[in-house]
Amino acid sequence: MLSCLSKRIALPFQITKAFLTTVESDSFRVHEFTEKYFHHRKAQFTETMSFIDPQQMPTIPIYRVTDSTGKFIDSAQDPNLDKEYAIKVYKKMLLLESMDKILYDSQRQGRISFYMTNSGEEATHFGSAAALQDDDLVYAQYREAGVLLWRGFTVDSCMDQCYGNARDLEKGKQMPVHYGSLEHHFVSISSPLGTQISQAVGSAYAYKRYFRCSSHHFS
Known part of the structure; x- marks a missing residue:
């Protein structure tokens, strides 16, 4: 019993040590x-x-x-971020991951018809969104939900859109994860990949005249 307990205690330490040994090498x-x-x-x-x-x-x-x-x-x-700001970004990343888990499982259970996770891209969402002004125009595809969450678009609103219910801003006329919000300056997502790149360039050119920014996310 004692031997088994010792192994359980030692295992996390061994994993941590192995991880640190790996990442310490340049x-x-x-x-x-x-x-x-x-x-x-x-x-x-x-x-x-x-x-x-x-x-x-x-x-x-x-x-x-x-x-x-x-x-x-x-x-x-x-960027010399203070601790509170860094924690805020990290919490948002965890929130997105949790939302992904719920909605991905919902799709597998047949509750919604379609879902694409944001796995592995969370930091790119919140890092780029934090660098922009909240009224800068954003074009994205369906793996950049973090940009919307950073700007105050709620998890409930994401759920409403994916389920296409009465509270959905798009009134069920879009596929799930095709978010869009005029309030958050986020252009509705297009299903075919890459079609909005040229639109983003046009918006950026127009915004340049007013010294503003337009951002396009794609992966």
Whole structure:
């Protein structure tokens, strides 16, 4: 009994130690990711944002601003967020993940007809949304719900849209996860991917005249 208890206590420590040992190395590579998506080709990191020719390299470099231990490589990239603000962003990310779980399960149970999760993209939503003004126009596709949540669009409103009920702003005329909100300056999502890129460019050009921003999210 004591031996079993000792193993249970030791296991989290061993996992934590293994994780820290992995991330402390600056040559850290996500081997599972590399093996699954890059067919054993190495995924390299880069600290420089630039246009590249994909024909000249086996894989597209992974852009980063922090090293494997979470430290900023270039101090000029540090946004110097206070703790309360960082916690607010983190809580919003967890909220989105929880909403995803509920609605994904709802789709699998046949309660709604369609759902796309935001898994793995949460930080890109809230990071970009936090950098914009709340009245900046946003075009997105159905994996960027975090932008809306950051601007005050409620989980209840997301549920209403996915279920297409009487409280849905779109009155059930859109597929689930095709959010849109005039109040939050979020253009209704289009099913075909990429169709709103040109619209976002046009909006950005018009907004430029008034020194405002238009953002387009796609993945």
